[in-house]
Amino acid sequence: MPVYDQSYRRYEARGALRRTRFWPITREALRLILSKRTFLLLLLAAWVPLLGHVAYVYVTTQYPEVGRVAPVDGALFARFFEFQKYFVILLTIFGGAGLVADDLRTGAILVYLSRPLTRRDYVIGKLSVLMALDLSVTLVPGLLFYAVAVALAPDTLLSAELARVPFALIGQALLVSATYSLVGLALSALSRSARVAGLALFGLLTGLELVRLVLTEAFDLPLAALLSLQANLSRVAEALFGVESGAAVSWWAALLVLVAAGAAALAAIRSRVRAVEIVS
């Protein structure tokens, strides 16, 4: 019978899982992404539309006659999000394409999942990276824009008619960020190459938008708007900011499509995130 020297003694009872165990995953990925100068430039560029919109509000408050033609209303904030949406797409492509794909390619996913982490923690950690990036160009500049606009035109912004704007801002920022983050992460999980995942996301978004354009314009099929993520987000934004819309698609149908896209993305991520590649 072997006799061991038993010099090894565990002196602490680590057993329970921590609540914020996803955070090191998020932190490390953000650290890597933000170490790239081009990415930082893109993040900075995403704030340029804010300056333009603030200038717009300033001009309308200084020159009331301009305000009559171009008023400060819910549509202004909805338009602001139209600009930010494109930055969200770019950030998701450049920041998110490799998030899971690189781990699958290098096998690093096994290193993550051989720690006291669940697959859910891993997904939340990676999703938080994209949410943080996307919210930094939607929610943060959106709320700042609102605060500056209130300072410049308090009577207009604090009126009952525009009381919904801050809530709409938060809602739309969360919806835009969550939609692109989930779809971006799913495409990253479906590939082992960041480049392929990035191109797939770009192709998916532009492809569906092109199909929508062709079907609505050439074939007069307005319901085709439901095919495009961008169009659905715009339709929901109109409803949230109280903008009158001539769209044939109702806002709840658009929201339903976005929820379905998010659920499909989650299912795809779930099927791909595992430590062991199963080849049957």
Added chain:
Amino acid sequence: MTAPLRYERVSRWYGPVIALNDVTTSIQPGVTGLLGPNGAGKSTFLKLAAGQLAPSQGTVQVFGTRAWGSPQLFHRVGLCPETDAFWEHLTGEQFLDVLLRLTGYEEGERRIRTGQALETVGLTAAASRKLGGYSKGMRQRIRIAQALAHDPQLLLLDEPLTGMDPLNRRRVIDLVKRFGREGRTVLVSSHILHEVEAMTRRVLLIHNGRILAEGEVREIRDLLDEHPHTVSLRARNVRRLGQALVGADHLLSARFSSDGEWLTVQTARPDDLYGALPELAIECGVSEMFSPDEDLASVFQYLVGRK
């Protein structure tokens, strides 16, 4: 005493392929070698213990808890995977720090444990070098360091000596033996009997997904000695290595590769060859060595045939 690792009628299949077939065994503290040719089911065996795979049938228990779906077990389990799974942009120190952070350690403790793990595997001097610049042996050692940095009770090492030069091989073998002496449970897989024999006397033979035998390595070794043992060596001065070995009476054949970098020898007494290697490694610059899998496969065929 309950065994730290228990398999109870465990089967695992991938589609129509059975990787593990009705395995029942238990692993006791100390070092156990999991021995079998490539494709025998060793990695599946380890991944089931590491909770990375769910058994198709049966249960795998680690410290009395089901391995699958119990991530809290990873406070007590260290897994050294067979493949490189690194973030190449990180230094060795940063790599361990991130993994300890994932395990839940605070900064001060992470620093201490990182230093200890690097020292244990002899990588303190390379701590601030990026992993992308690590040699094969260094990569293998940092892989072991990440498995033991959080001081696990159960260590699962999947082919930890693959591709290592003789000196690093010696170092890792000593480490594994030390872990065993300390009372940890160490399960180390290999397809090379002599590697396992250097680390432990207790082996589990696995073949075609079944446990073929378990017990003392000596019995297997006797069978192996009836077969010529093949070893391939890569050296800076491969001709000189050939000259040094060709006079040995245990040598049956020697063959140089066409690119002149490798020497493949067949020996009747592997112990003599392995005993001479550390000295030759320095003299001739041996940088890599491996034993072709067919060698062990033939022994397994022999064992299966005898049953």
